[in-house]
Amino acid sequence: MNETQTASGEAARSRLGDEIVSRINQLATISETSEHLARIFLSPEHRTAADLLMSWMKDAGMAAHLDAIGNVCGRYEGDYPGLPCLMLGSHYDTVRDAGKWDGPLGVITAIACVADLNRRGLRLPFAIEVIGFADEEGVRFSSTLLGSRALAGTFDDSVLEARDANGLSMREAMVQFGLDPGQIGAAARKPGELHAYVELHIEQGPVLEQQNLPVGVVTAISGATRLAATLSGMAGHAGTVPMALRRDALAGAAECIVAVEQFCKADNAGLVGTVGVISALPGATNVIPGRASFTLDIRAPDDQHRTQAVAEIVQRIKAIAKRRELSLQIDVTHENRTVPCAPWLKAQVAEAVAGEGYGVFELPSGAGHDGMAMIDIADVAMLFVRCRGGISHNPAEHVELADADAGACVLLRFIENFKPRLPSS
Structure with missing residues (x-):
């Protein structure tokens, strides 16, 4: 040229x-x-x-x-x-x-x-x-x-x-x-x-x-799986319930969120996980949260890898809920295949x-x-x-x-x- x-x-x-x-x-x-x-x-x-x-x-x-x-x-x-x-x-x-x-x-x-x-x-x-x-x-x-x-x-x-x-x-x-x-x-x-x-x-x-x-x-x-999780414990007075006796739903949700982050960070195959929405009830400064909900968005460029990751994450959330004596409702709200x-x-x-x-x-x-x-x-x-x-x-x-x-x-x-x-x- x-x-x-x-x-x-x-x-x-x-x-x-x-x-x-x-x-x-x-x-x-x-x-x-x-x-x-x-x-x-x-x-x-x-x-x-x-x-x-x-x-x-x-x-x-x-x-x-x-x-x-x-x-x-x-x-x-x-x-x-x-x-x-x-x-x-x-x-x-x-x-x-x-x-x-x-x-x-x-x-x-x-x-x-x-x-x-x-x-x-x-x-x-x-x-x-x-x-x-x-x-x-x-x-x-x-x-x-x-x-x-x-x-x-x-x-x-x-x-x-x-x-x-x-x-x-x-x-x-x-x-x-x-x-x-x-x-x-x-x-x-x-x-x-x-x-x-x-x-x-x-x-x-x-x-x-x-x-x-x-x-x-x-x-x-990347395909995506979205889930909605709700943890239910027991609301109580912030000043009178000892820490060892609490069934704090928000604290449980926080542990779940950290577990999701740690799991996805340890993955080297393009897996990403996001908690984009979280809410707690009753939502008062001096009340232990009896109910907490959060969303999960899990994505990966391979469907099998994403499916396995979602299953493992759900199991970890279930284990946290059981250990903390919280009931758990978790549902898939959206699923898109990898293209x-x-x-x-x-x-x-x-x-x-x-x-x-x-x-x-x-x-x-x-x-x-x-x-x-x-x-x-x-x-x-x-x-x-x-x-x-x-x-x-x-x-x-x-x-x-x-x-x-x-x-x-x-x-x-x-x-x-x-x-x-x-x-x-």
């Missing part, structure tokens, strides 16, 4: 990064309040954001539409119309008081890559579809991956009866939004329509920053990373993503982009321009060199 080509390549790379960051900032202004970023499923802000994304898709040379669940869908035809697609994308809804990069970076980067192909008049032997999934976070109706489940044909119609904080059902919210709940099935795609689903996303963790790398190749989206990234796709993502001159580093995703639904109709892969401090779901969430650039260039190289898997392979 001569100096002119090198300069031209660097200029193209800079244009991609600048465009991506500018659009991230523009999309972040679409929020239900100016104090914090919140863009919730089926809200007026959802509609405004969808219209903006569709305008960018059309500018990039794609046909764009809003599907039956509110996903934004753009299509860039291949050598001839109707070819199976390489599907790219992420979600454009947010948590409350969110950062602006989680989700939108994947959608906007994919649009920028298609725009680059369109500027050069380049068509490929497959179509490219870019999807902005309408609801991945599950904030409004407490059910995640609604957009991708609809596209994958696995949407659970019972969710339509779920109600938001204002008592409005999802069915009613869809009608107000201008969508027909009876047509959700129309959003579903057939497996043969997709070669693969590939998502670029911020890491939402500190590993790439520790490795001093702008991008990483995801090995799997491995397809080796043939992962290899092509790694080749693109190496082709851009970066070290190839593999890591699992502890957070859930739309690929967990898309695996039902296509092989999936993910490319992580470094986020500063590993901070996410927080206004401080940030990606440097150079890293946004790096992610875009890797994704563009992947697209241009993508080789669909042969049916016999």
